[in-house]
Amino acid sequence: MTESEKPTPPTRICLIEDHADFREALREALESTDRFEICATLSNAEDALEYLKDSAAPDVLILDLGLPGMDGIDAIPLIRKAAPGTTVLVLTVFDNKARVFQALGAGASGYLIKSDGLQAIVQGIVDACHGISPLSAEIAKMVFDTFSSFKPASPEIELSEREAEVLKQLADGLSRQEVADVLFVSKHTVSTHIRNIYEKLQVHNVSGAISKASSMGII
Template sequence: MNKVDIYIVDDHGLFRQGLKLLLSNLNFIGKIVEANNGEEFITGLKNNPVDVALIDIEMPVMNGIEAAKRAREIQPSIKILALSMYSDKNYYLSMIDAGACGFLLKNSNFDEVEKAITDVCNDKSYISIEILNEILKYPDKASFNVLDSELTERETEVLLLICKGLTNSEIADRLALSKRTVDKHRENLLLKTQSKNTANLVIYAIKNGLLQI
């Protein structure tokens, strides 16, 4: 893996410093930039593009939802990992809509943080099981609309492999398809399920009984 540049966005300085110290010990981590709130992050991102941003959801000045939206406007390729407390559960779906591809509890073990960064850099999603359970309890089903048309058998097969964390190339190998064909299936899945990213697809599959946890 190439060096991964990180932005840590959180209004608690001690948390940022501790996470920065731990991340700096990983050999695949490049530069690490800090911001105290979403507005400071957005201002800094224009001159400091990064691969992954770990963003607290609840912050003063500009919260994580707005910061994620603006960050993806500035740098569409950025991977957003939301840092969450249990009290943030009402914001989970909004963070997915804003483009987050992963969720971590702020009291997670560091091994989980490392895995989350690695997964999102490999175009996978990462949602801790505790947060996933909270998302599935969330009563607002606006992000899980009824399909305009049924998924084909192949689309369902691709969806389940996506949920297992396989990349498009890995799915192509598994199903003896071209990567371009799998790319198209993923595109169709996003359109049919009205999902914004892989994290949304995983939650959609679970919410609609296609995948058990």
Template sequence: MEDTVTTSRIVIVEDNEVVKDGFALLLNGIDKYEVVNSYIKCEDALKNLKSDSPDIILMDLELPGMHGVEGIQRIKKELPEVNIIVITVHEDSDLVFQALCAGASGYITKTANYSSLLEAIDEVNAGGAPMSKNIARMVVESFQKNQDSPLTKRETEVLELLSKGKSYSIISEELFIHKETVKSHIKNIYFKLQVHSKAEAIEKALKDKLI
């Protein structure tokens, strides 16, 4: 019996035709990826979001019409579970930080080689958040913690590591706790913050200065 290959449905939102077509050509040549559609504007991607039903969206920020950050916010509102990877010419900018706060799962630069793109997609599929140390530092250090946080010290530590893109396994190793304990803490975090996903938890934590 052959192993069943799970295919990730991918949408590309990029106004640079060379970048857009290059990514699509690469990804469609790999069995586990399928580019179901590509657009040059967020507005068009939003119109077809339900029919495209993507697992991953590769999203540029500087787009004609609606800006990518607003597009990310609206897409995550309609499709909370989708993973959005920012495609950017910037590697250390407030725009990338804003995009992550809006719900993006990570980012790649337009100058990145194809192996970096595939690594970023695989990392997102594995529950990670591909980003540079500079951007990760901005996420963690750009705000002060709220002293009235509903989260316990351990829950806050777990959420901080999640915001850095750490997987459940890495969190369990760094905090010296079982992986199931990590999952239990995350469940409690979701309940206390009244959210339903990692992205929503991090977004709310950043907004309310909980981490």
């Protein structure tokens, strides 16, 4: 078997969720394909930090915010320090502005809402594995609305017309698939545009791209 023929190893995921039923349902959804491997399921941040001391860091860590003991937001920078190569995704019921911006500011790479349903949550995790930082639609709109209230500066970076169009659709809360449908292109094409946007704006997630493009008057 050549190197190119070797199967891609599954993405290793650590779940930190105190509600056992939801944790089990999400674990089963993720393990229903060979894309993911659940390396740990934990109910609080303290146990997660202990786990990271003694075990290989996961590729993705999915973190609830309303945990017993240490709050999820307080745990994010500690997790990032313990496992700097791990992508931290928030998955919670909280959708208020303060919690969203605190989590993103603490270093979360994405913010998903439990009420979006397992299918949307799993798609968000898949997006994260492809370098796209996922935000629930309502969270993306909140971020855009917040930053669009600031007076835009003169743009110094130019996005192509299609790149700006993709970013505007994302800012309006559309998913990657919905953007593809609106623009009559493939999801792969949308992902390529998003990667180009990140490179041009020198950001690492959708919220950062929306924030910077809005402040520069690009969208």
